[in-house]
Amino acid sequence: MTSARPTGADQAVSESLVAPFSGWVVHPDWAERVISRAYDNLSPLQRQALVASNPYSYMNVTRSREDLFDNTDLSHEELVTQGAAALTRLLNAKAFVPTGRPAFYLYRLTHKQGMQTGVVCTVPVQGFDDGRIRIHENVHDERADLLTTHLQGVGATSSPVAMAVRSTAELYNQLFDITAAAPADLEFGSTAVRHQVWTVPDDYTESLAAAFDNQVLYVTDGHHRSAAAVRASAAEPNNPVLARTLAVVFPDDQLHVQAFHRLAVDQHARSPEDCLAALDDVTKVTPAFSSMQARPQERGMAGLYLGGSWHQVELPPAAGNGAVNGLDVERLRRSILNPVLGADELGLPGAVEYLPASLGFDELARRCDTENRVGFALHPMTVRELMAVADESGLMPPKSSFFSPKPRSGVFLRVLGRGATSHLSPS
Template sequence: MGLVPVTEPGDRRLLRHEAVRPGRADLLTRHLLEVGMSSSPISLTYRTDDVLDAAIAAGCADEPVLEADGDGIHQTVWALSGEAAEALIVAMGDRPLYVTDGHHRLAAAVEALHRNPGIDGNHPLRWTQAVLFPDAEMQVLAAHRRVGDRTGRSAEDLIAALSRVGHLAPCADITEARPDGPGAVGIYLAGQWFSMDLPAASGDRAVDRLDVSRLQDSILAPVLAITDPGSDPMIDYVPEPVGIDSLVERCDADRRIGFVLHPTSVAEMMAVADEDGLMPPKSSYFEPKPRSGVFVRRLDREGLGA
């Protein structure tokens, strides 16, 4: 946990993989500039190694300065200073950092800089609050899709349309329909479960090979006319922690189709970011992430303009 430099998109120090909504970023920018505080750090990950793991372990050998519980999450905080902090900085080196949560907060920090030209390199706005987790300790969960058919086709017609994309295999329940690896999708439609192998990727970029992209390119766009999954009201998202029961209940309530995905891996996300690609909205749900309010940053305590 610490401060990282605010960088423009394309800067190889902080690699993004998700598009941002301008309205949301503007709201966060105004909050940062008017309130002068932040309580939700950006979450980052990185490719770890034994040297860095050892430096972190050494820093966590003493008693923690804070332990907090909430929402079933236990959070422990150690403070590093002096030689321990310097060893960690050296071990981290200049390896790239990958954003796992907080693309809009990072975009807001960039915009705050744009609105304050001429500030020097030590100004607090040139830095943003971030927490770093090693890639080996990241847990990636799927964000499932719930999609409506704007043409109002019957369940039979929708099944026929999906069957023209690939073989729909009837399943007894979600346990049978849930993908046990990449390349497949579980489908819930009108009280029935199916599984389908996704068609091949439409391109050779890392982002094209993602299951979420293959679903978008082969089913959501051509069959259900979802061309802008970030803003189309006919699609919403149910993260894995919310549960499949909730997905089913919501689909039954308004006759929507549920798509259950295998989670995107950390390695897949990194490959997309390395190519400066952008993943479809809600391609993954990363844990861990610190709860808001555990770390509060006040810009006025950092000597504005110092």
């Protein structure tokens, strides 16, 4: 997914950056049962409970091995077969309603930090190669392969890749005019996060698409889904349906970034005391009385949970120039995870697990105690820092940023006309 990235007039743009699609939308009567929280917003135990208790949750369509109480040795193909059966169950129940025409949708999330309004659309997979869509994270091949098999076998997608665009007055005006003119077509959520969806009127479609001309999109959430779209399209280069993928694009200054904490396995199997001594040899480690005291208040600092105790850690200086090298996630990877713990998160499956900051420090400590891991709590980066990495064609470790709140799965359905949707027209 990395390549030379031309911009502006240097791009040979053969298709629209954002385009409407003839999607399906969840029926309001089914919204509460079908719509599911973002995959990485939930712990494995929470996902297991959701899948077991609600056969109509869209999580049943997209689940992975760790979301099942048993049969965790299922192959990708077996998981996809189960996902296709779950989607068939939803379609038979008429939980989704076809819109019948190509359209854009506006998706607004209102929360305590503010409000963000995105355009739900399709974007060209070619954009990942020609520089119109830029990424900033590496991916784990196994996860990307599962999602690729999912696209090919299940036959639909309902989890849009979240992207950012640099804010412009024109784009703001378009979004404001449309959303202020009419009540929402669909509303759901809680007092913490309110979700609203509007179908963009036909009269606005052309001008809204034009507002994205000569813009660059930045993937903020969904690097593995992006990789899957690229791989599926490469496997079937003449398939026009796989040439585009589902996305939701937000103005960058409306987004909020949280950290993804790291839970690493010390590959040398040392005692907590010996592991702490090894860490102290490469950087300054200071005991903390609580998770609150260990919480990093600025860049260059991290909280450390090891052997039941909290500490503060100074991250060693950046190794080299470039936007990615100065980020805390990369400084941690290069100076501590790899050389001290032997936990190569890019090449050793399971060596590092990830926990969104929204799940809290207590969950980090619980996971570390249960799984004999070393926890690192990181300070969040900014959206513009991510954009700078992407503009330089840099790649951070997987799960380096966590955007919250997130769009939900099970709101929109883009039909691919295969697998469980082979009897339906592609959208």
